[in-house]
Amino acid sequence: MTSRTESPSVSVERALAILEAVAQEPDGLSNATISRKLQIPKSSASYILRTLEAQHYLNREEATGRYRVGLKILSLSRGALSGLDVREVALPIMRHLMEKTSLTCHLAILDGPDAVYIEKVEPPGFIRMDTWVGRRMRVHATSVGKALVAHIPQERLERILSESGMEKRTAKTITTQPKLLKELEKVRTQGYAVDDEENNIGARCVGAPVFNQHGQIEAAVGLSGTVNQVNPQTMARIVDALKDAARHVSMQLGYRAPRRNVSG
Amino acid sequence: MTSRTESPSVSVERALAILEAVAQEPDGLSNATISRKLQIPKSSASYILRTLEAQHYLNREEATGRYRVGLKILSLSRGALSGLDVREVALPIMRHLMEKTSLTCHLAILDGPDAVYIEKVEPPGFIRMDTWVGRRMRVHATSVGKALVAHIPQERLERILSESGMEKRTAKTITTQPKLLKELEKVRTQGYAVDDEENNIGARCVGAPVFNQHGQIEAAVGLSGTVNQVNPQTMARIVDALKDAARHVSMQLGYRAPRRNVSG
DNA sequence: ATCGCATGTTCAATATATCGAACACTAATT
DNA sequence: AATTAGTGTTCGATATATTGAACATGCGAT
Numbered sequence: 001m002t003s004r005t006e007s008p009s010v011s012v013e014r015a016l017a018i019l020e021a022v023a024q025e026p027d028g029l030s031n032a033t034i035s036r037k038l039q040i041p042k043s044s045a046s047y048i049l050r051t052l053e054a055q056h057y058l059n060r061e062e063a064t065g066r067y068r069v070g071l072k073i074l075s076l077s078r079g080a081l082s083g084l085d086v087r088e089v090a091l092p093i094m095r096h097l098m099e100k101t102s103l104t105c106h107l108a109i110l111d112g113p114d115a116v117y118i119e120k121v122e123p124p125g126f127i128r129m130d131t132w133v134g135r136r137m138r139v140h141a142t143s144v145g146k147a148l149v150a151h152i153p154q155e156r157l158e159r160i161l162s163e164s165g166m167e168k169r170t171a172k173t174i175t176t177q178p179k180l181l182k183e184l185e186k187v188r189t190q191g192y193a194v195d196d197e198e199n200n201i202g203a204r205c206v207g208a209p210v211f212n213q214h215g216q217i218e219a220a221v222g223l224s225g226t227v228n229q230v231n232p233q234t235m236a237r238i239v240d241a242l243k244d245a246a247r248h249v250s251m252q253l254g255y256r257a258p259r260r261n262v263s264g
Numbered sequence: 265m266t267s268r269t270e271s272p273s274v275s276v277e278r279a280l281a282i283l284e285a286v287a288q289e290p291d292g293l294s295n296a297t298i299s300r301k302l303q304i305p306k307s308s309a310s311y312i313l314r315t316l317e318a319q320h321y322l323n324r325e326e327a328t329g330r331y332r333v334g335l336k337i338l339s340l341s342r343g344a345l346s347g348l349d350v351r352e353v354a355l356p357i358m359r360h361l362m363e364k365t366s367l368t369c370h371l372a373i374l375d376g377p378d379a380v381y382i383e384k385v386e387p388p389g390f391i392r393m394d395t396w397v398g399r400r401m402r403v404h405a406t407s408v409g410k411a412l413v414a415h416i417p418q419e420r421l422e423r424i425l426s427e428s429g430m431e432k433r434t435a436k437t438i439t440t441q442p443k444l445l446k447e448l449e450k451v452r453t454q455g456y457a458v459d460d461e462e463n464n465i466g467a468r469c470v471g472a473p474v475f476n477q478h479g480q481i482e483a484a485v486g487l488s489g490t491v492n493q494v495n496p497q498t499m500a501r502i503v504d505a506l507k508d509a510a511r512h513v514s515m516q517l518g519y520r521a522p523r524r525n526v527s528g
Numbered sequence: 529a530t531c532g533c534a535t536g537t538t539c540a541a542t543a544t545a546t547c548g549a550a551c552a553c554t555a556a557t558t
Numbered sequence: 559a560a561t562t563a564g565t566g567t568t569c570g571a572t573a574t575a576t577t578g579a580a581c582a583t584g585c586g587a588t
Binding site for chain 1: 272273275276277279280283284286287288289290291292311312314315316318319320321332333334335336337338339340341342343344345346347359373375376380382388396397398399400
């Protein structure tokens, strides 16, 4: 006598969970591991896995019997990004910003409780950020995350935090709500957010908000570099370029800058 | 009395088919359209769609009720590409090649009957190729496709062609097997393949094979541009740079060039 | 405004996927 | 070499998703 409408498609849920689990493991996963991890009877897992393989969403390694994500997943990625016009608008501006700063440039939007990268522009050279289009980041520990949630209603922020918590990523991570709220206040007045090794040791990032024609937050532009690249000397120039770029994107989206005490 | 093992998970198959269908439509798809297109009873589709939405693989537009692919799909993309070491090796070389030629550079591998882009490096500027990492291309109409299938056993090629046919993409598309075989012979002797508006009017591409340490075809590097960019005058320089780059990648994969009549 | 048409959701019977046990197989251990 | 532990697959009973019909809702046309 459990509630009837619990989940109308257990196998689909499981299939998706399997895809996620396998995608996280670079070396793939075996049937047994999957069924243990996800608490699926191995016989059931076996059937689902074969279906996923038949549809080419998973590939099975002959030798080890392990499953890996197939390339078919990628053909879906286009659909996920199409319709995000911020992305198209922002790309050339991000390129310019990358060239100006020689830093990795990201565009992120809020999706559920996470900040998700929807575009990435890398500088030439050997320093690589371990990020990719589609990567999800916690909002409390990243510059783009802060830039995004600094401009949403507090009630939505609280839902996000209660859902995903404030994991301590490094020693510098902000892990309490009062501190984060204070930080977000600063983000709003300054017009940009900083992540000073709060998500990854050795990485320092800055992020600025992008608004749409209705004045709502739409995305955030971010610059990421090592602590050497983004240091007290270079910071001012970097932040200026970043804010410029973010403003530029906002304007192209139809955003009209709010009245400031500029023209005295 | 149908064979029992026909398909052990119809709902999973359907869910995947739905994802694919929705991903192809930039404006999303409604329940009714989906059930018509995929011949799924609308009630069944309704349940599956709600499951996909609950797992954030699809988002439902409040206003229209249409479903679009969610960003969660993207988090899986990483897993699909990890483990492809060609990609890592090739990227810097592709960057260099792009700068040298100012053309869009692709890396593609054979996956089932298709050539799939697994890396893309774009030149600055306004000309954009409608391609993306994950995009699947027919082998008979693209330069990377030809470069790939020119170095597989003929029996495998025949399986590919019987599976996916030789669709006439433009007036110049090669649509018969004898002609393709002759073309592939040329690809092998020349060391590169050409797509002269065979896939898209106005686009001319060249592709060269990448071999691994066992001497097997592993990937193909491609350069794509407009017919103006890739013309008889520029062709020689472009092909030289391309072949150089492909050789370079092969060597980094441990490929030792086969004995040629070089040292007389 | 009223009518038709199309859409999405709910329900209960039925066709179907699911799961534990048993099996076959491999790899590592004694 | 024999034993053990682990893996993946098959099978049939059973619990479950599926489906057509019915219902409710929204939209455009007359």
